[in-house]
Amino acid sequence: MTPELLIGSITLFVLSIFLGFELITKVPAMLHTPLMSGANAISGISVVGALIGANVAYDGGETLVSGLLAFLAIVLAMINVIGGFAVTNRMLNMIAGKNKRKED
Amino acid sequence: MIFSEWVSIGYLISASLFILGLKKLGHPRTAPAGNQLGAMGMLVAVLTTVADMHLEGGAQWTLIISGILVGSAIGYIMAVKVEMTGMPELVALFNGFGGAASALVALSESWKYIENEELLLPSGLELEVLMVAAGLSALVGWMTLTGSILAMFKLKGGIEIFGKWFRTPTWGPSWLNYVKVSLTFAVLALIYLSISDPRDQEILFAIILISSVLGIIIVLPIGGADMPVVVSLLNSFSGIAAAFTGFIIGNSVLIVAGSLVGASGLILTFIMCKAMNRTLPDVLFKSFGGAEKETLTRTKVGSDAEEVAMMVDGAQKVIIVPGYGMAVSQCQHQVKEFADLLEERFQTEVKYAIHPVAGRMPGHMNVLLAEANVPYDQLIEMEEINPEFPECDMAVVIGANDTCNPAARSGEGPLAGMPIIDADKARTVVIIKRSLSVGYAGVDNDLFYEDKTMMLFGDGKKMMNELNSAIKDL
Numbered sequence: 347m348t349p350e351l352l353i354g355s356i357t358l359f360v361l362s363i364f365l366g367f368e369l370i371t372k373v374p375a376m377l378h379t380p381l382m383s384g385a386n387a388i389s390g391i392s393v394v395g396a397l398i399g400a401n402v403a404y405d406g407g408e409t410l411v412s413g414l415l416a417f418l419a420i421v422l423a424m425i426n427v428i429g430g431f432a433v434t435n436r437m438l439n440m441i442a443g444k445n446k447r448k449e450d
Numbered sequence: 451m452i453f454s455e456w457v458s459i460g461y462l463i464s465a466s467l468f469i470l471g472l473k474k475l476g477h478p479r480t481a482p483a484g485n486q487l488g489a490m491g492m493l494v495a496v497l498t499t500v501a502d503m504h505l506e507g508g509a510q511w512t513l514i515i516s517g518i519l520v521g522s523a524i525g526y527i528m529a530v531k532v533e534m535t536g537m538p539e540l541v542a543l544f545n546g547f548g549g550a551a552s553a554l555v556a557l558s559e560s561w562k563y564i565e566n567e568e569l570l571l572p573s574g575l576e577l578e579v580l581m582v583a584a585g586l587s588a589l590v591g592w593m594t595l596t597g598s599i600l601a602m603f604k605l606k607g608g609i610e611i612f613g614k615w616f617r618t619p620t621w622g623p624s625w626l627n628y629v630k631v632s633l634t635f636a637v638l639a640l641i642y643l644s645i646s647d648p649r650d651q652e653i654l655f656a657i658i659l660i661s662s663v664l665g666i667i668i669v670l671p672i673g674g675a676d677m678p679v680v681v682s683l684l685n686s687f688s689g690i691a692a693a694f695t696g697f698i699i700g701n702s703v704l705i706v707a708g709s710l711v712g713a714s715g716l717i718l719t720f721i722m723c724k725a726m727n728r729t730l731p732d733v734l735f736k737s738f739g740g741a742e743k744e745t746l747t748r749t750k751v752g753s754d755a756e757e758v759a760m761m762v763d764g765a766q767k768v769i770i771v772p773g774y775g776m777a778v779s780q781c782q783h784q785v786k787e788f789a790d791l792l793e794e795r796f797q798t799e800v801k802y803a804i805h806p807v808a809g810r811m812p813g814h815m816n817v818l819l820a821e822a823n824v825p826y827d828q829l830i831e832m833e834e835i836n837p838e839f840p841e842c843d844m845a846v847v848i849g850a851n852d853t854c855n856p857a858a859r860s861g862e863g864p865l866a867g868m869p870i871i872d873a874d875k876a877r878t879v880v881i882i883k884r885s886l887s888v889g890y891a892g893v894d895n896d897l898f899y900e901d902k903t904m905m906l907f908g909d910g911k912k913m914m915n916e917l918n919s920a921i922k923d924l
Contacts, residue, residue, distance in 0.1 A: 352579055355697055355705055362693075362706045365469065366713025373476040376816030376829065378718060381475045382685055383541045384485050385714050388468050389548045389689040391492065391707040393518075394499045395555040395699050400517065401503050401510050402562075411565050415558040417517050423551035424521020425528070426544045431489040432529035433540060438482040440821040 380437045387430025393423035460498030461703035467491030468707050472714060478826070495703050534777065534818055538811040539602045542681045545688050546598030552691035552708075553591025553661075556584040557654070559698050564649050571648055578645055583697035585641030588654075589634075589661045591691040596665030598684050604669065604677055622671020627735050633664050668734070676733045678811045679722045683730075686715025722806065728867065748894075750886060753904040755913065758880050759920035761904070765843035767799045768792055769835065771873050772815045773808050775849010775883060779910030782822040785848060788914055789824070791921050801828055803835040803845075803871045805853035836872045845876035847897075849910050851889030856896050865891050879903045882913045 373381055396419035399412070468491040474484025500514060525544070532540045559580070563569055571577060600618070603609045608617045637660050644653045672680050689711025696704025723730050762768065770789065776782060792798035802824065808815045816829055830838075839845065847854055854873040858865040873879055874897045885907060886898055897903060906913045 349575060351700055352575065355700065355702070358702060358705045359693060359697075359709050362709035363713040366472075366710040367717055369469065369472050369710070370476050370714045370717050373718075373721075374478060376813050376820070376826070377476060377478060377481055378721070379537070379541075379811050379813035379817055380481060380485070381472075382682055382715070382718055382811070383537075383544075384475045384488055385472060385711045385718075386541060386545050386548065386685050386688065388472070388488050388492070388707050389545070389685070389692050389711040390551065391468075391495060391704055392548065392552040392555055392692040392695050393492075393521075394495050395692075395695045395701060395704055396517075396551055396558075397496070397499050397503070397514060398699055398701070399555050399558045400513055410562075412558040412561040413513070415554050415561060417513060419551045419554035419558065420514070420517030421521040421524070422547040422554065424518055425525035426548040426551065427492055427525065428522040429525030429529040429540070429544050430548075431485060431492070432526055433532065433537065433544075434485045435482070436529065437537070437817050438485055440817060 380434050383430055383434040383437065387427055387434060390423045390426035390430060393420060393427060396420040396423050457498055457502045458702065460494060460501075461701075461706075464491045464495040464498065464703050465706040467494060468710060472710060491707075495707075534780070534821065537817075538678070538681065538809070538814065539605045541811070542598045542602040542605060542684070545681065545685050546595045546602070549591045549594025549598065549684070549688040549691050551591075552688070552695040553588050553595065553658075555695050556587035556591065556698055557658070560584050560648070560654055564651055564654070567649075577648065580698060581645045581648055582641060583694050585637070585644060585657060587691050587694035587698060588657050589637045589641075589664075590687050590694065592658050592661035593665035593668070594684050594687045594691060596662045597669045597680070597687075598665075600666055600669045601677060601681050601684060604672075605681075620671065622667075626667055626671060630664065630667060633660050633667075636660055637664070672733065676728075678807055679719055679728075679730075679733050681811065682715055682719040682722055683734075686712050686719060689713075689715055748886075748899050750899050750903075750905050752907040753880075755906065755916035755920040756923075758904055758906060758917055759924055761878060761880070762792060762798075762844060762921065763796060763924055765792070765796065765798050767801075767838075767842045768844045768846060769801050769803050769839065769842050769873075769876065771803045771805075771845055771847040771850050771854055771871050772819070773805075773848065773850020773853055774814075775851075775910050777809050777814060777818055778849065779912075781848070781911035781914045782818045782824075784911055784914035784918060786819070786822040786824050787918050788846075788921075789828075791918060795921065795924075801830050801835060801838070803832065803873070804829050805832050805850070805871050806869075808850060808853050832869060832871055839872040839875040842876045843878065845873040845879045847873055847879065847881040847883075848914070849883060851883070851895055852891045852893065854895075854897060855889065855891075855893060857893050863893055865893050873897065874900065877902065880906060882906045882908070882910055882917075884909060 396416050399416035467487050471484045471488030474480035563571055604618045608615050637657055640653050640657050669680055689708045693705050693708030696708055789800040792800055804815050854871045855865055856874050857863055858868045858870045879902055888894055
């Protein structure tokens, strides 16, 4: 990581934190659980790191410990991602179903 | 490197989708779309990554696809099978997996240099960034994993080993706080050491071990009503872990998405603390709600459904106070039926009093009642509904205990200072509960023994059914 890239990354990091604070200042209590669960699914983004790690570690066709670790990371991150979005969707469908009936 | 520009654009799209998704998740009408946008962002990120690998020199397809398929299948099955009561535990568990995934990526990056002596280590700033980011990712990631798993068992209330049920302990003398601080500094020192000796396995394992222990001793002293706050905080941690992992591999989408989750999770944590009239340091460093359970010395004669039905007849205003018991017995539909019956037969005004931490997670009651098609405008938050209790004919408490325990006002004991629903100020109180036993915080509830209180002992669903048929028979 070059100094320029590092500064760029730190900039992204700090700005995203500010953005995260601003994004959810006013959320009705009813949505707290789905929001937590949805945000949690997004934190499964480490699947991208796991994919890159696994690919590099397996390069050359050799089974390496670091590759196995990254493979395990892919599995865990995907459980987090798919499970998280699916369970959030389930919660939100209940709320949305009710809203629709109210509008009728 | 012509494709690397495309990768950056792909990640930019993905990050934008995450931002829009999180934003839309905060409004009831747009929330489902927000969740879908988040999922799309994830899809774009994964596709971009895989496409880049393929174009840049070949992807390990078997490995990638099998990993994705196995993880997706497990996650999907868990999400679809879970009962709505088990949802908070599941979120905690998923969260732990997310933290572990980040920590494993960090470990994998460090391990490359340990198992391949010929692999040239980066030098200077590059090495420092790698080791510091890998160390911090490990610290936060492993801590999130062990903390989340313990939080999951705490939410369940115990753990079953070979058919025997063990209660999850809550233990935290004040000296434990010094241990937490010392261990954190120990990890930071080890990270510093690892910069000068990046191939040292022992440092690596020590970091993992200490971080895992830290996760456990941070969650161990926290009990009772504070558990949702902890899960939310751990959710924030798992985002931060992902962001640190982004620094290791120099990946923008990991940094953006991770820090977004870290920040929004922290805000949600503060919102919850505020609702409970507590501060985050209090939650983390003062053991709460986990003291010895009080032993019951009093008794109360139970009432029956007919008696309650007669009392309901003629009530002008009834406030329903749901709690975790409603979630356990899955009786939200019966509760809705009860409310409909009252409105139809006696033109009673029915409202629901929602304590911010009723159930095991904020919004838990809202989700359950929404499932039963209770109109959103009848769900009133605690501060707004509390002034209405003195003029309310009947408060119907369904499986709630600590959230309406007047002991919280006394300023003593584990519940001290927690704002409560003023159900005891209603003219009559009906409590549906399996027994007089103490709630999650382990404190006996004076409300049960008051003269104006009628106890309906039994499972929530069974008692609500009896009550509904008693009203129909009137």
